[in-house]
Amino acid sequence: MNLIKKQIVLKELKGGEKLQSVREMSTSLRVNPNTIQRVYKELEREGLAYTQRGTGTFITEDDSILYNLRGDMAKDVIEKFIDGMRHLGFTNKEIVDVVSSKLNKGE
Template sequence: MEWQFDNERPIYSQLVDILKLKIVSGEYKPGERLPSVRDISSEAGVNPNTMQRAMQELENQNLVLTQRTAGRFVTEDKERVEMTREELAEGHIQSFVKLMEQLGYSKSRLIALLAAKIGEVKE
């Protein structure tokens, strides 16, 4: 997952999404120690305060936790990670379905199209 930003949404909320994806995809593993805000900001090319705010949001959502002296860690709660995966998937599906509706697909036609296309995708 690259640190790429669109021009419509606040950078902070895009950081939250990218960090979640990194956790869900296993790039940051459960229980793993995260890089410091300074290092991760430099990697992402963003303001450290914005990164700090995104981390704080992940903390509020119990995806990461701070241990006073040792730093910041990804949660070990695999169910919490799984929940985030589903949340992200749901968001993507919703916007996909909306777009397909705009393209004129009925629900049954969309399902048929998906079934056919997924069949073509190699595992």
């Protein structure tokens, strides 16, 4: 699911674009088709995809949902980073200093 979300955010998959069939996706990722079916259902539940019976599963064309996905994914990355830094004993100021230093160096 995260792979598909990342492809959407990177615009490798665009609104209205058809996803691979469950069988094709399961073959290319070497996972059980039931896993892919669950992923597609979860994407639908989140409003990121819809299924047209007999045609396939497609990425939503709702730009606001696609835009919000990027922000939600960024928030998750930041939260994991901050939690990791706190577990290492960094204070908020130290975390900001580390990030600022890296951004200023262009790394």
